Amino acid sequence: MMLPLGFELLNPWMLGWLAAAAAPLLIHLWNRRRHVETYFAAMEFLLRAVEASRRRLRLEQWLLLAVRTGILVLAVLAAADPLWEGLAVVPARGQPTHRVLVVDASFSMGYRAGGKSRFQRAKEIAARIVDESPPGDGFTLVLMASPPRIVVATPARNPADFRKELDALELWHGKADLWRTLAAVEQVLLDARRDAPRLTAHEVYFLTDLARSDWAWASQDSASREAFLQRSRRVAELAHLVVIDLGQPDAFNAAVSELTVDQPAVLVGDPVQVRAEVRLYGPSASAQERSPSPPKPEGNGEATRLPDPSQLVERARRGLAVELVVDGRPVDKQAARLSPGGKANVAFAWRFDTPGDHVVEVRLEQDGLEIDNHRYVVLPVRRRLRVLCVDGRPSSDPFRSATGYLQAALAPRGPRAGRVEVEVIPDSRLRETSLAGYDCLFFADVARFTAAEARLLDGYLQTGGGVVFFLGPQVQADAYNRELAGAAGSLRVLPARLGPLVTRSDASARLNPLEYRHPILRVFEGHEAAGLLTTPVFRHYRLDVAPQGAANVVLATGEGEPLIVEESIQRGRVIVVSTAVDDPQWSAMPLWPSFVPLVQEMLQY
Known part of the structure; x- marks a missing residue:
């Protein structure tokens, strides 16, 4: 009542x-x-x-x-x-109550305001809910993470034991999966109704900062949004829902959002470009001016003033310090100037003097959320690369074979001599050759592949290796498509299917670099004298690239036909060059000054 x-x-x-x-x-x-009134003179x-x-x-x-x-x-x-009721965190109830505490453990809950993180405040409020609940209530605990974790599945009647589980919760360094968390909550409620019928009332408390990345189901497609709403309604029918918002509307957060290294294969002494993207997340400046936020109460209700968000914004406008750290040692520093909602790109250059695995870190100066101020990458640095060339037309004369020009381009003479170790085998020895230990495979004018060879290449790609196919007059397009292009259940090794042979009517027409968007061609931008765009191509196979696929066209002909296509397959990368590398009736590519740098960029990529 x-x-x-x-x-x-x-x-x-x-x-x-x-x-x-x-x-x-x-x-x-x-x-x-009962009284009977009688009057007499003395009483008057x-x-x-x-x-x-x-x-x-x-x-x-x-x-x-x-x-x-x-x-x-x-x-x-x-x-x-x-x-x-009304003065405590938990309303008093007449009947024994089952309370489900859902604690958000996503990385944004690590944001610190007033000396405490949101995650710490969530645990404190959850403890208050337990302490202020009447005797006889039961508690279950769900950690909102990805995947979510049901910490206490059966309603606990002993608050002290439950508090131990609550105190032991740790922040999850990732996003939260709201969809699967709701499924876990629904299952906990159904189990409690079956196993603990004495608990006749049910309540669910979400202690969360309502991070947009975790709660923005309104931006999902209609089917996903409708399924989410249906599950939410089912949970709401089983229990009374309470959401305790621990976020701050005026909070700003600077983060290293991306870290890339141009060369996945790094050699000792090579210059390495380390690029980082830094962002400043938070409300726009106009929204901040319109809606200033007062200090929020913490603890037992006392007001604790949060750090002024304008301090981080002002520091970002002047320039946040971004450091390059190699093997735990700061080696360079730059400033990234940012405005709310903006981003900045920072580039560092470094050379490694020793081989081995090196840890590269880009570190941002401290703010309220420490976890996203760092990004790491481990770079394997080697003294040399091992390359296996598979020759489809072997010959005792290197320049009459299909791989002669490739060998010269992969291991040129001069300062870079000895940095690439090239081994050549005929295509007939592919099945009996162990591919372990090779950084990259180059195939030149190989006629066809068997199913066993396709499995060999698939296994090599799973280890992160790189494969480059140069086509030619011996290539049987149907055999390639049947065994390597994923047709009829076969393994997929090629980024594109081979179409018919194309003979260009004007071989002198310039090639199209597609604005040099791909990293392989980036070195040629602004250097047209290198001759890449004027390379004569007389014949090539048409490459059929799926419009919605993951393959990227690196270089095209002037007519728009893909000439070089690349795609990441398994853990490796595959490049297909649709023309021949050694036949003058197909292309003059090896005779052009752009050939050696083009092959070197393919190898580095």
């Missing part, structure tokens, strides 16, 4: 005893009826004596009657066990 203003009676049936409050009045009326003087005090006596009698009646009313209300 609920009364206005949060007043509640745990034993409302006791109100029936309020009828006993009429007993004093009934006794009074009964005694009045007494009546005149008390006439002056009659009103006072009547008031005393009414007060005495009210006290007797009030005592009975108060006794009945005390037996009904009244409670006032």
